[in-house]
Amino acid sequence: MYLITNAIKNLVRNKGRNVLLASVTLAIIIGTVVTLTIHNAASRVIDDIRLDLGSRVTIEQDILTMFVDGGVDALQTNLESIPLNYYVNFADSRYLSNAIFNAEIVNMTSENLVTQQFWDAMSGEYLELLHATRIVGTSDPNYHPDMEMLEKIMREGRMFDSLNEVVIDNEFAQLNNLSVGSIIEMETLFFDIVFELTVVGIFSAEAFEHQTFTFTNIFTSFDTIVAAAGDSNEGLTVGTVYFLRNPDYLEAFENEVRAKGLPDTYIVSINQAAYDRVSGPMLNMKSAVMTFTIVILILGSLVLALISFLIVRERKYEVGVLRAMGMERGKVAFGILTEGVVITTLCLVVGLGAGNIIAQPLANNLLESRVAAAEARSEELGHDTMARVVIWGGQMQMEHSIGYRPVSEIAVGLSANVVIQIIFITLGLAALSGIIGVVVITRYEPLKILRERS
Numbered sequence: 001m002y003l004i005t006n007a008i009k010n011l012v013r014n015k016g017r018n019v020l021l022a023s024v025t026l027a028i029i030i031g032t033v034v035t036l037t038i039h040n041a042a043s044r045v046i047d048d049i050r051l052d053l054g055s056r057v058t059i060e061q062d063i064l065t066m067f068v069d070g071g072v073d074a075l076q077t078n079l080e081s082i083p084l085n086y087y088v089n090f091a092d093s094r095y096l097s098n099a100i101f102n103a104e105i106v107n108m109t110s111e112n113l114v115t116q117q118f119w120d121a122m123s124g125e126y127l128e129l130l131h132a133t134r135i136v137g138t139s140d141p142n143y144h145p146d147m148e149m150l151e152k153i154m155r156e157g158r159m160f161d162s163l164n165e166v167v168i169d170n171e172f173a174q175l176n177n178l179s180v181g182s183i184i185e186m187e188t189l190f191f192d193i194v195f196e197l198t199v200v201g202i203f204s205a206e207a208f209e210h211q212t213f214t215f216t217n218i219f220t221s222f223d224t225i226v227a228a229a230g231d232s233n234e235g236l237t238v239g240t241v242y243f244l245r246n247p248d249y250l251e252a253f254e255n256e257v258r259a260k261g262l263p264d265t266y267i268v269s270i271n272q273a274a275y276d277r278v279s280g281p282m283l284n285m286k287s288a289v290m291t292f293t294i295v296i297l298i299l300g301s302l303v304l305a306l307i308s309f310l311i312v313r314e315r316k317y318e319v320g321v322l323r324a325m326g327m328e329r330g331k332v333a334f335g336i337l338t339e340g341v342v343i344t345t346l347c348l349v350v351g352l353g354a355g356n357i358i359a360q361p362l363a364n365n366l367l368e369s370r371v372a373a374a375e376a377r378s379e380e381l382g383h384d385t386m387a388r389v390v391i392w393g394g395q396m397q398m399e400h401s402i403g404y405r406p407v408s409e410i411a412v413g414l415s416a417n418v419v420i421q422i423i424f425i426t427l428g429l430a431a432l433s434g435i436i437g438v439v440v441i442t443r444y445e446p447l448k449i450l451r452e453r454s
Contacts, residue, residue, distance in 0.1 A: 017311045018343060025429055026347040028300035033355025033414075033422055035293040038363045041412045042286035046279055049407065052246035053275040055097075059090065059240065061266045077159055082266070084226055087240045090257045095249040096242050100140040101222040103229075104237040107189040108133040108218075133186070133216040135166075135195065137225035145239070147219055150203050156180050157201035163227060165199045166220040169205035178202075186218075191235035195228050281370035281406045284452065288366065297425070301432060308433040312336070337430075342429040352422065356414045363412045371406045 059082075084103075091099035114213075135294060141147035141159060150159060155170055157180040170180065178184065178199055187194045198219065205217075229236055254268040262268070 018339075019118070021101040021304075021311060021433065022347055023303050024300065025344055026351055026382055026434075028429060029306065029344075029347050029351030029422065030355045030358065030428060031296040031300070032293060033351055033418070033424055034359045034362060035289040035296065036418050036421055037355065037359040037412055037414060038289045038366070039293065040415060040418050041285055041363065041410055042282050042289070045282055045407055045410055046278050046286065048245055049275065049279045049282070053067060054270055055244040057242040057244060057250060057253065057268060057270055059087075059242075059262065059266055059268055061263075063235055071276050082238075082262070084229070084236075084238065086261060087238065089260055090262070091242060093242075093253060094257055095244055095256065097245045098243040099139075100143045100241045100243075102239045102241075103137045103143060103222055103225045104134055104239075105188055105193065105229075105235060106134040106237075108135055108186045108195075109189050110184070110186045116405075129251050133172075133218065135218045135220060137220045137222040139222040141219070146217065149426045150201075150219065152289050153204040153206075155204055157199070160220055160224075163221065164195070164197050164224050165200045166218050166224070167201035167203055168199055169216065171205040172216045172218075173199070173202050175225075178405075188235050191327060193228050193235060195224075196357050197224070197282045232415075235305065277374070278406055281367060281374045281408075282410070284370050285366050301429070304429060304433055305436055308436040312436065340433045344433075348422065348426045352414065352419065363410050367408065367410055371408050374406050418426065 023126050056243065060086065087101060091101075093371060123136075136144070136146060138144040138147060138406070142152060152166060157167070160167055166184075173179065176184075180199055182199045185195065186197070197218070243252060244255070250268070250270070258264075286451065
């Protein structure tokens with residue numbers, strides 16, 4: 001007990017050098033708390049992105065590879081479409097948690113319906129815009145980018161939930177005097193696909209005015225399109241998204257669908273462009289703060305070791321007196337270690353609080369700068385207008401990062417994992433300063449220390 005009491009008194013007696021030691025230790029702890037807190041928060045966000053985008057798998061025919069390998073002739077020879085029942089069969093897998101089926105038909109026409117009208121200044125009258133209608137079907141409206149908001153903009157009726165039920169926009173309804181309960185008949189312009197559909201809901205067309213070329217949108221279920229098209233996907237644009245239970249199952253799932261008949265010209269992949277764009281700034285920030293952590297620990301430890309060495313050399317006479325009075329080396333060492341533990345413990349308490357306060361605004365600034373840099377780079381390279389051409393269901397489609405934006409927010413806070421890491425780092429700092437003192441002091445005999453003092 002005496003040794004602990006004396007160690008605490010020594011902290012007060014030697015305020016100057018202990019304040020210097022505590023300042024360096026506190027700076028190391030605060031810097032480490034901030035960087036580790038941001039790093040762990042970024043890791044959690046990246047894991048969430050990986051589980052989301054990294055688990056979304058598409059099956060597509062890569063015409064770029066075929067074109068590079070064999071030119072136009074290879075494209076004409078190897079292009080082939082997958083029957084619709086293949087997509088459904090692929091979804092029956094133990095590696096998947098869910099599958100979303102989307103299909104679309106454009107160039108719809110009808111003898112009795114007007115699709116769109118536009119004002120022609122030369123003739124001074126409204127003209128009909130033919131074939132600007134598309135029927136879009138999905139197995140889950142909540143996962144379709146054009147349908148997830150339909151319930152919010154519904155003016156009349158409800159969402160479709162049965163075969164041959166559709167929702168239409170209010171402009172299309174007004175042009176053709178349609179209402180909830182009306183029956184409409186439509187057919188494809190180039191393919192023999194006929195629909196007889198019942199209107200169950202009417203939504204606001206203004207939600208789609210942002211589109212460069214506005215179709216008349218008719219939304220329905222995937223089963224409705226399949227029932228009209230049959231097993232063939234001729235004339236359809238099919239896009240199926242499979243959700244893996246774990247992103248690590250990608251290779252196993254690919255092997256399974258190959259065994260079920262997926263042609264070699266098709267690839268099984270995630271949308272890497274979207275994943276890179278969403279997670280890119282966060283990955284950069286995570287890498288940067290880890291670098292800062294390593295630099296802080298290395299430089300901080302070197303400075304702390306130097307200060308500890310200089311402080312201990314100044315205390316040689318004090319140690320010599322204690323040893324001459326009969327105090328054992330172990331007890332002297334224990335006293336020095338106790339001083340180091342007390343200083344680092346106080347710095348730990350203050351550093352955790354201060355670091356937690358600093359971490360959030362610093363993380364916001366770091367992420368904001370990296371998101372701005374990523375957006376500027378995308379605009380410079382034209383990524384928003386670039387895409388990779390692939391085939392979905394035998395039809396040309398684009399895989400791109402359009403519509404995806406980098407994560408621009410992060411919630412930073414101390415977690416149990418960070419606190420445990422900081423405690424171990426603090427113990428290491430205490431051990432470093434204490435061990436240096438013990439090593440320096442115990443090398444000298446008490447009489448030699450007193451003699452050098454004289």
